[in-house]
Amino acid sequence: MTVAIIRFGGSNCDRDAERALKHLGIDAEIVWHEDGLPEDTTGIVLPGGFSYGDYLRAGAMAARSPIMAEVREAASDGVPVLGVCNGAQIGCESGLTEGAFTTNESARFQCEHVYLRVERDDTPWTAAYEEGEVIEVPIAHGEGRYEIRDERLAELEAEDRILFRYCDANGETGPEVNPNGSKHNVAGVLGDRDTVAVLMPHPERATLPDVGPTDGQGVLRGFETSIDA
Numbered sequence: 001m002t003v004a005i006i007r008f009g010g011s012n013c014d015r016d017a018e019r020a021l022k023h024l025g026i027d028a029e030i031v032w033h034e035d036g037l038p039e040d041t042t043g044i045v046l047p048g049g050f051s052y053g054d055y056l057r058a059g060a061m062a063a064r065s066p067i068m069a070e071v072r073e074a075a076s077d078g079v080p081v082l083g084v085c086n087g088a089q090i091g092c093e094s095g096l097t098e099g100a101f102t103t104n105e106s107a108r109f110q111c112e113h114v115y116l117r118v119e120r121d122d123t124p125w126t127a128a129y130e131e132g133e134v135i136e137v138p139i140a141h142g143e144g145r146y147e148i149r150d151e152r153l154a155e156l157e158a159e160d161r162i163l164f165r166y167c168d169a170n171g172e173t174g175p176e177v178n179p180n181g182s183k184h185n186v187a188g189v190l191g192d193r194d195t196v197a198v199l200m201p202h203p204e205r206a207t208l209p210d211v212g213p214t215d216g217q218g219v220l221r222g223f224e225t226s227i228d229a
């Protein structure tokens with residue numbers, strides 16, 4: 001079982017993801033996007049960074065790399081796919097997930113720790129938590145404000161496809177605990193299947209005990225789920 005971490009020009013969290021996954025005993029390898037998906041791929045990470053300098057829109061160019069057609073096909077076969085930060089932007093730009101991550105309300109790059117409320121505990125990415133649990137993970141982005149048409153957001157909410165929301169330490173959400181102005185405090189969403197998820201915060205940076213909180217480990221443990229799930 002090998003998780004492919006796809007490196008685009010300008011990815012910069014690929015090695016963080018590799019180290020975090022290996023720390024959890026999950027086999028992972030960095031794959032240059034032009035090389036295509038390896039045969040034995042059992043999971044895919046779209047890592048954070050600034051692919052193609054965030055020109056045009058963050059994630060827009062990486063989403064058009066030919067490997068993304070392979071990623072979409074693997075995702076529809078049930079291979080778990082996790083997009084983190086720039087990877088979340090690439091996920092939305094490539095149609096793996098709905099909505100868009102756009103310029104923070106502050107119009108600034110924000111690098112801080114945030115609290116997230118786990119909205120579901122029955123997905124591979126959140127099975128390690130309880131529904132309503134609050135976890136602490138870092139954010140580091142300039143374009144993390146989740147945006148989507150109100151009607152479509154209502155549908156996604158009705159379909160239970162919101163995975164994480166920004167909240168305070170007690171799990172309360174609202175505008176005062178919304179670091180980037182995301183609609184309804186959305187920090188992470190699911191794709192068509194629960195095996196596809198994107199989120200702006202960085203679980204891979206909250207995994208190694210030597211560098212701070214380890215609340216992100218549970219998200220990465222989603223790759224331990226069988227692809228038949």
Ligand SMILES: NC(=O)CC[C@H](N)C(=O)O
Nearest residue numbers: 048049085086141142143
């Ligand atoms: N850490 C990241 O992946 C950065 C994401 C993105 N390039 C942004 O600033 O919004």
